[in-house]
Amino acid sequence: MYTTSTAATLKLKSDIRRMKELLEAKKVKYEEVDLAEQPARRSEMLLQSPDFSDLPQLHVNGEFLGSTHTIQELEDYNALVDLCRDLGEIGGSLRGDQRVKVEALPSLEQFYIEHMCSPGGGTPCVVTGAMQHWPAMTKWQQPGYLKEVAGLRTVPVELGDHYLQDGWGQSLMPLGEFIVQHVLREDASLGTGAAEAQAADQRRGYLAQHPLFEQIPELARDILEPEYCSLGEGEMQVVNAWFGPPGTVTPLHYDPHHNLLAQVVGAKYVRLYPPSATPRLYPFEQGLTTNSSQIDLDEPDLASFWWK
Numbered sequence: 652m653y654t655t656s657t658a659a660t661l662k663l664k665s666d667i668r669r670m671k672e673l674l675e676a677k678k679v680k681y682e683e684v685d686l687a688e689q690p691a692r693r694s695e696m697l698l699q700s701p702d703f704s705d706l707p708q709l710h711v712n713g714e715f716l717g718s719t720h721t722i723q724e725l726e727d728y729n730a731l732v733d734l735c736r737d738l739g740e741i742g743g744s745l746r747g748d749q750r751v752k753v754e755a756l757p758s759l760e761q762f763y764i765e766h767m768c769s770p771g772g773g774t775p776c777v778v779t780g781a782m783q784h785w786p787a788m789t790k791w792q793q794p795g796y797l798k799e800v801a802g803l804r805t806v807p808v809e810l811g812d813h814y815l816q817d818g819w820g821q822s823l824m825p826l827g828e829f830i831v832q833h834v835l836r837e838d839a840s841l842g843t844g845a846a847e848a849q850a851a852d853q854r855r856g857y858l859a860q861h862p863l864f865e866q867i868p869e870l871a872r873d874i875l876e877p878e879y880c881s882l883g884e885g886e887m888q889v890v891n892a893w894f895g896p897p898g899t900v901t902p903l904h905y906d907p908h909h910n911l912l913a914q915v916v917g918a919k920y921v922r923l924y925p926p927s928a929t930p931r932l933y934p935f936e937q938g939l940t941t942n943s944s945q946i947d948l949d950e951p952d953l954a955s956f957w958w959k
C-alpha cells in the first residue's frame with residue numbers, strides 16, 4: 652500500500668486509516684510504502700498506475716488494484732472489502748492452518764452422522780486404519796509386481812503437467828512402459844529412434860481417473876471396497892485409479908458424488924474448500940472444465956482474480 656505521511660489532508664489521513672483498518676481486520680499482510688519517507692518508490696508506483704495519482708493506493712504482485720478514488724466509486728469500499736476477504740480467506744487456507752479431522756476407523760454410524768449428514772452436505776475427514784488388510788498395501792510397493800501382473804495391458808496416460816495446461820494430451824501405452832518411463836523415469840525409449848517418443852517422455856505422465864480394476868481384475872483382487880461406500884445413495888458410481896510420479900498435481904475441482912480417496916503407495920496432499928467458497932475460486936465459465944477453478948493454488952494470481 653502506497654501512502655504519504657506529509658501534506659496529508661484530513662480526508663487523506665482518514666482514507667489511509669480506513670484502508671489499513673480493512674486490511675488488518677481481514678488479516679491481510681501488507682507492506683506500507685510511505686512516499687514521503689521513500690520518494691524513490693514513487694516511480695515504481697507510477698509505473699504500475701500511470702493514470703492514478705490518488706493516495707492511498709493498493710497494489711498486489713506489482714499491479715494496481717485501487718485507490719480511494721476508484722474504491723469510493725465502487726460503492727464505498729465494497730470492492731476493497733471483497734478483496735480483503737479473498738486475500739484473507741485464500742491466504743489463510745494456503746497457510747494450511749485448518750486441517751480436517753483424523754478419525755481412527757470410525758463406525759459406520761459415526762461416519763454417517765458426523766461426515767455425511769452434517770450441514771452443507773458433509774464434512775471431510777481422514778480415516779486411518781481402514782486399508783491395512785488390503786493385499787495392495789504390500790504388493791504394490793514393488794513396481795515389479797504391477798509390471799508382472801499387468802505390464803502388457805494398454806492404459807490411458809495423461810501427458811503434461813495437468814489438464815488445464817497448454818500442451819496437455821493423452822496417449823495409450825502399455826502399463827509396463829508407463830511405469831518405466833514415467834514413474835521410475837528410466838529411459839526406455841533409447842534405441843527406438845523415435846524423436847516424438849523422446850519428446851513425449853519428457854512430459855509428466857499420469858494414469859488418472861481410469862477404471863483400472865474393471866479392466867484388470869487381477870489388480871481388483873488386491874483392494875477391498877470400504878464399508879463406508881455402502882452409506883452412499885444408490886449404486887457405487889465408479890472405482891478409479893490414479894497412478895503417477897512424485898510431484899503430480901490435479902487442479903482444484905469438484906466431483907458430482909461423495910468420494911473416498913484411498914492412498915496405497917506414497918502420499919498425497921489434498922486441499923479442500925467448502926462449497927460456499929466457490930465464487931471466490933473462479934470456476935471456468937464454459938467448456939468442459941466448469942467443475943475446475945481457474946486459480947493456480949500454488950501461485951494464485953490475486954491481481955487478476957479479485958476484480959472479476
Ligand SMILES: O=C(O)CCC(=O)C(=O)O
Nearest residue numbers: 893900901906910912919
Ligand atoms: O488424486 C488425484 O490426482 C485426483 C483425485 C481426484 O480427482 C478425485 O478423487 O476426484
